[in-house]
Amino acid sequence: MTSDGMSLRERLEGIRTSGLAAFTAAVDEEALESARVRYLGRSGELSAAMASLGGVPAEDRPAAGRLANEVKRELEAALEDRLSKVAVAEVASGASLDLSLPGRRTWVGGTHPVTQVIDEICEIFGELGFSRAAGPEIETDWYNFTALNIPLDHPAADMHDTFYLDDGVLLRTHTSPVQARIMMDGEPPIRILAPGLCYRRDAWDASHAPAFEQVEGLAVDEGIDFVEFRAAIAFFVRRFFGSGVKTRFRASYFPFTEPSAEVDVSCILCNASGCSACKGTGWVEIMGSGMVHPAVFEAVGLDAERYTGYAFGMGPARIAMLRYRIPDIRLLYEADAAFLEQFV
Amino acid sequence: MEISVAWLRAVAPTIADDGEELGHRLSLQAVPVDKIELIGGELQDVVVGRVLRAEKHPNADRLTLCQVDAGGEPFEVVCGAPNVIEGASYPFIGPGGALPGGFVIERRKIRGVVSNGMLCSEQELGIGRDSAGILHLEDGPAPGTPIAEVLGLPDTRLTLDLTPNRVDLACHLGVARELAPAGVADISLPSLGASWDPEWVAGEDSAGTSGVTVRIDDPDRCFRYLAAVVRGVQVGPSPEWLQSRLRAVGARPINNVVDATNYVLLEANQPLHAFDLERLDGPEIRVRAAASGESLTTLDGESHELDSESTVIADASHPVALAGVMGGAESEVTAETSDVLVECAWFDAGHTRRTAERAGISTDASYRFERGIDEGGMAEALRRCVELILAAAGGEAERAAIRVGRPEAPAVEVGLRVARVRRVLGLRLSAEQIIGLLEPLGFGFEEEPAEGPETELLVRVPSWRGDVTREADLLEEVARRYGYDRFPDETRSFRPTTVPDDPVWFRRDRISRLLTACGFLEARGLPMVDAARAREDRVPLLHPLSATEAVLRTDLVPQLIDRLQHNFSRGRRAVRLFEIGTVFSKASAETEASDVRDAYREEVRVGLVMTGARQPDHWSSAGEDTDMWDLLGVTEQVAGLLPGVEIRPGHPVDAVPGFGFGGWLSDDRTAMFDGSEIIGAAGRVRGDAVDGPPWAGVVFAAEFRLSAVGVDTEPRYQELPTYPSTSRDLALSVPSDTPAAMVEAVIRSAGPAELVSVRPFDVYEGEASGEESRSIAWRLVFRAADRTLTDAEVETGVESIVTKLREELDVRVRKS
Numbered sequence A: 001m002t003s004d005g006m007s008l009r010e011r012l013e014g015i016r017t018s019g020l021a022a023f024t025a026a027v028d029e030e031a032l033e034s035a036r037v038r039y040l041g042r043s044g045e046l047s048a049a050m051a052s053l054g055g056v057p058a059e060d061r062p063a064a065g066r067l068a069n070e071v072k073r074e075l076e077a078a079l080e081d082r083l084s085k086v087a088v089a090e091v092a093s094g095a096s097l098d099l100s101l102p103g104r105r106t107w108v109g110g111t112h113p114v115t116q117v118i119d120e121i122c123e124i125f126g127e128l129g130f131s132r133a134a135g136p137e138i139e140t141d142w143y144n145f146t147a148l149n150i151p152l153d154h155p156a157a158d159m160h161d162t163f164y165l166d167d168g169v170l171l172r173t174h175t176s177p178v179q180a181r182i183m184m185d186g187e188p189p190i191r192i193l194a195p196g197l198c199y200r201r202d203a204w205d206a207s208h209a210p211a212f213e214q215v216e217g218l219a220v221d222e223g224i225d226f227v228e229f230r231a232a233i234a235f236f237v238r239r240f241f242g243s244g245v246k247t248r249f250r251a252s253y254f255p256f257t258e259p260s261a262e263v264d265v266s267c268i269l270c271n272a273s274g275c276s277a278c279k280g281t282g283w284v285e286i287m288g289s290g291m292v293h294p295a296v297f298e299a300v301g302l303d304a305e306r307y308t309g310y311a312f313g314m315g316p317a318r319i320a321m322l323r324y325r326i327p328d329i330r331l332l333y334e335a336d337a338a339f340l341e342q343f344v
Numbered sequence B: 001m002e003i004s005v006a007w008l009r010a011v012a013p014t015i016a017d018d019g020e021e022l023g024h025r026l027s028l029q030a031v032p033v034d035k036i037e038l039i040g041g042e043l044q045d046v047v048v049g050r051v052l053r054a055e056k057h058p059n060a061d062r063l064t065l066c067q068v069d070a071g072g073e074p075f076e077v078v079c080g081a082p083n084v085i086e087g088a089s090y091p092f093i094g095p096g097g098a099l100p101g102g103f104v105i106e107r108r109k110i111r112g113v114v115s116n117g118m119l120c121s122e123q124e125l126g127i128g129r130d131s132a133g134i135l136h137l138e139d140g141p142a143p144g145t146p147i148a149e150v151l152g153l154p155d156t157r158l159t160l161d162l163t164p165n166r167v168d169l170a171c172h173l174g175v176a177r178e179l180a181p182a183g184v185a186d187i188s189l190p191s192l193g194a195s196w197d198p199e200w201v202a203g204e205d206s207a208g209t210s211g212v213t214v215r216i217d218d219p220d221r222c223f224r225y226l227a228a229v230v231r232g233v234q235v236g237p238s239p240e241w242l243q244s245r246l247r248a249v250g251a252r253p254i255n256n257v258v259d260a261t262n263y264v265l266l267e268a269n270q271p272l273h274a275f276d277l278e279r280l281d282g283p284e285i286r287v288r289a290a291a292s293g294e295s296l297t298t299l300d301g302e303s304h305e306l307d308s309e310s311t312v313i314a315d316a317s318h319p320v321a322l323a324g325v326m327g328g329a330e331s332e333v334t335a336e337t338s339d340v341l342v343e344c345a346w347f348d349a350g351h352t353r354r355t356a357e358r359a360g361i362s363t364d365a366s367y368r369f370e371r372g373i374d375e376g377g378m379a380e381a382l383r384r385c386v387e388l389i390l391a392a393a394g395g396e397a398e399r400a401a402i403r404v405g406r407p408e409a410p411a412v413e414v415g416l417r418v419a420r421v422r423r424v425l426g427l428r429l430s431a432e433q434i435i436g437l438l439e440p441l442g443f444g445f446e447e448e449p450a451e452g453p454e455t456e457l458l459v460r461v462p463s464w465r466g467d468v469t470r471e472a473d474l475l476e477e478v479a480r481r482y483g484y485d486r487f488p489d490e491t492r493s494f495r496p497t498t499v500p501d502d503p504v505w506f507r508r509d510r511i512s513r514l515l516t517a518c519g520f521l522e523a524r525g526l527p528m529v530d531a532a533r534a535r536e537d538r539v540p541l542l543h544p545l546s547a548t549e550a551v552l553r554t555d556l557v558p559q560l561i562d563r564l565q566h567n568f569s570r571g572r573r574a575v576r577l578f579e580i581g582t583v584f585s586k587a588s589a590e591t592e593a594s595d596v597r598d599a600y601r602e603e604v605r606v607g608l609v610m611t612g613a614r615q616p617d618h619w620s621s622a623g624e625d626t627d628m629w630d631l632l633g634v635t636e637q638v639a640g641l642l643p644g645v646e647i648r649p650g651h652p653v654d655a656v657p658g659f660g661f662g663g664w665l666s667d668d669r670t671a672m673f674d675g676s677e678i679i680g681a682a683g684r685v686r687g688d689a690v691d692g693p694p695w696a697g698v699v700f701a702a703e704f705r706l707s708a709v710g711v712d713t714e715p716r717y718q719e720l721p722t723y724p725s726t727s728r729d730l731a732l733s734v735p736s737d738t739p740a741a742m743v744e745a746v747i748r749s750a751g752p753a754e755l756v757s758v759r760p761f762d763v764y765e766g767e768a769s770g771e772e773s774r775s776i777a778w779r780l781v782f783r784a785a786d787r788t789l790t791d792a793e794v795e796t797g798v799e800s801i802v803t804k805l806r807e808e809l810d811v812r813v814r815k816s
C-alpha cells in the first residue's frame, strides 16, 4: 500500500466525518446548501478526492473507488434526510412562507340575532330578580283574552287579529297568557320573563310577519308601585341601549294593565334628530307596559287589594332590526347563512 | 281620526299652544298622534278669483278660456277643469306665484292661447284630497281676498291613532277637553247662527209630532231614539266655513244637510242621520231586527241581504237604514228634498258590530256606536244639528222633537282612595291635588271632601267617559294627568321571584352552546307551513293567510331543508343550520280531553341540517365534504347532553309516532332511544327530499326532543390520572354483518377494569380483507389509578379479550 493510497483513504474518511457533521449542524436550507457545495459539489471536496483516484496504485484503486462511492452515498442520504427536517422546521418557524395567503379556518356557529336580543333582555332583567318562564303557543280564548280583561265581543279584541284553530282554541296573540298561567300556579313574589312566539293575522311585508317573538315581563308583589315600574324599565333601557339613550313613557291602553304606558327610547339611529326609522320624531317605541289591572288579579284568584305589579311586553325582532339596522323583517326568517354569519 | 287645531280653538278659545305642542301633549298624556301636518301654510300667492267670462277654448274642446277678476286688471286664463262656471269664485294664482311645495306658475301658451295664471283644486293647494275639479268657493268672497283668510287657514291637522278605550277623543269637543288649560271649563261651543228650542214628546204620540211616529221594537238593540223634523229646507252646497271645517279633517262636503250631521259628529261624537221625510212610508220610524228576506241598498250603492242578526231602521213597510251603520239610498237627502227627519240615536255596541260585520262595512257611525257614545250629550247634539241645518239650508224646525227609550241615567260614581293613589302610583298626592288633576276632564266631586290619607273621594264620571268604571281607571287618569315623566326617579328594593327558571331555557342554552361550537348557525322559522310539508296529524289554521302557510309544522327538519334550498338558491353550498322551535300535532284520539287544548300536542324540538364542505375552503387542499361521520359525531356529542339516551344505528324510524322521519330520512340513519322510546333520529337526507341544484352536496339532518336534554347535569370533577397508560393495537378481522359496536361491547366486557379506552383507528374494507369480512384496527388503552401496569398484566387482559372475541363473535386477530 502506497502512501498516496493511504492518504486518499484517510482523506475520504475525513470527508465522511466532517461532511456528516456539517450536514447535521446545518439549521436551515441556506446552511445546508453551502455544506452540500463544499462536500458534494462539482468542485467540492469529494469530487477533488475522486479526481485524485488516478494517482492511486492500480491494486488499491478498486478499494479506494468503493470507499469513495460509499462516502458519496452516505453523504447524499444524510443531506436528503437533513433537508426534509430543515424544511419542516422552516414551515413551523414560518420563515420564507407567503403569509399573505389566507389561513385555514373552521366553521363558527352562532345564535340568531333575535335570540341574542332575547338573551340580553333576560340577562338584564335577571339582575332585577326575574326568572324565565314558558307557556304554550296553542291557547284557549280564556287565557288569551278573558283572563286578561279582554272581553271577546269587545273592540279591544280587534287589536288581535287572531288565528283560530277551533272554537275557543287559538294561537296566542301575545305572550301575556303566560302571566295568567304563572299567577294561577304560584304565589307572589313573582318576577318572570316569558320569551316566545305569538301569532297575528298580518300579511308579510317589510315590517310585519304573521308570527313574531315577544318577551313578556311580569312582577307581582306587595308594594310594587308605578315609581318602581318606571325605574325598572329605565334601568333596562340604560343597560340595553346605553346610558346616553333617553326613555319616555306615554299614556296608552292595554286591557290588562292600568295605568298603561307605551315606552319610547330616543332613536339610536339618528341620535334623536329624526330619521325614517323614528318617522322623524326622534323616538322609537320599544314596549307596551303598565301596572297589572286588578281585573287580571281577580281572574287568576290573587288578592287585588294586597298585590300590585307591573307587566310589559316587547318585540325582540323589532329591537334587533333597530339595533343591527336590518331593513326587512323577512331577512330574520330566511335563515340565509350569509345573513346569520354577520351576527356570529 | 283627524283633528283640526283651528276647530279645537273654535270649541275652546283658551287653547293657545301651536299644533306641534298640542300634538306632543296629546301623545304623551292621552293617545298616540301619528302625524302633525300644517295645512295651507304656503298660500300667500293664492287669492279669490271670480270668473267674469267663461267660453270654450278655440282650439280644444276640453279647455275653457276664462277672464278672471282677482282684484285688479282681469287675467286671461286657460282652465282645464270640468266644473268652471261663469260668475263663480275659485282660488286663483297669478303668473310668478308659487303653489305650496314651491311650484312656480309661469305665463305660458296652451294650444295657441296665452294663459296668465291658474284656477286651483283643493289638492293643488294642499288642503284636501279632491283633485277632480277646481275648488268652488261659496258665498262669493271679494276677488283678490287672500285665500287663506277665506278658508280659515293656515291650520294644523293632527292624526290620532285612537285606542279602543278613548272613543271620546274621536271628536273636537273631546280633544279640547283634554287640551284646554282649564278643561271642560274652557269649552264654549261657537254659535251656529240659528236657534232651536225643542219641546220633547214621546214617539208614539203622532199628533204631537205632526204625524211622525217613532217606535223601538227591540230595546236591547236601541236604547234611545231622538228625532227632529225640519221642513222646507233648500238643499245645496254648504257655506264656505262649514266646507272648510270638514275639508280640514279630510271629510268630503256633500250638501248642507248632510254636512250639518257630519259637523256635529266631528264636533261632539254623536252620529246623526237625515232622512228625506217624504220618502218614509207612514211617516213612521221603527227600530227593529231585520227580517230574513228583506234587503236594503245603502248610500254607497251596495245592496245587502238582511236577516235578524242585523238591526235596521224601517218605515211602515221596509228597512230604510242599517242602524248605527249607514243610511239607505232611497231615503237619502237630495237636491229635491224639502222636509228632513234628523235621527239622533243610541244603538247597542254589540248589535251595531254585528250589523256592520254582516254588511261588510265600517263607518264613522259604527266605529263610535261599537265603542260607546256620550248618551248625556245626545239632546245637545241634535239641537246643534238642527240649528246648523236651519242656518245652512234654511227651513223651519218643528218645535216638537221626539224622544223614545231609556231616560238619561244619573252619573256613574266611582270611589277613589287617596291611600290607593299612593300605594299603586307611589305618589303622595292630597285629595285637593287629585281633584285638581281630574276636575278639568269633567269628573265631579263632592263639595267638601275630607282631607287625609284615609279619604275616599266619590267621583262622578262624565257621561262621555264610559271607559271609566272602577278605581283603577281613575288611578290611570291621575297618573297620566300628573304626567308619566314627572314621576320621581326613585329605586325600590325588591324580593327575588319564587318562580324558578323553566327547564326549557336551561336546555335551550346547553344545546345552543354545543351546536354553535360545532359551527351551526341558528335559524328561526315561523311555524306556518304548506300542508305538504307536514304529517297527516297536522293542525290546520281555520283562516290561513295563504296555502303555503295553511298548517302548523309537525316537524322541524322539512322546514330547515326549505331553508337550505334558499341558501342553495343564493349559491351557497356549505351550510349548517339548527333551530330550537315548537312543533304541533293533533293529539291521538284516545287522549282523554278535559281541556280543549288537550286535543293538541305541542313540544319543543331541536332540528339541525348540514351539507357541503366540512371546513371552509382553503387553497392548501381540495377539501372534503361533510359526510355521515360528521353528522354522527355531532349526534354523539348531542347525546352526551341527553342523560340515559342511547344511539341505535340503523334502527328503523319511519313510523315513529309524533315524528315525520319517513319523509326525509334515508337508510343511513341512527335512532336516539330513551329507554324504549324513540326521542329523535339522525341520518342522511334522501335525495328526493331535497330540491337542490346539481352542485349541492349530500344533506344530513337530525331532529330530537328538547325535553330529552338533561337539566341536572352539572359536571363533577374526576381525578386526573397520575400513572402512565399503556396501549395495545389489535387488528381484527370482523365478519361483514357484525357491527363495530358489538365488537366494542365484547372488548369492553372482556377487558379488565384497567381498560379505560377502546377506539377504532382504522377500518379497511377491500379484497385483501376477504370477501366476507373487513378489518378493524382498535387501540386499547389500559391504565390503573394506583400503579403502573406491567406488560404481563396488559398481555393477560388482551388475551382474554381475544379469546372472548373468537368465542362470541368469531372475530379473529388478523395475521399480518
Ligand SMILES: [Zn+2]
Binding pocket: A267, A268, A269, A270, A271, A272, A273, A274, A275, A276, A277, A278, A279, A280, A282, A283
Ligand atoms: Zn331616528
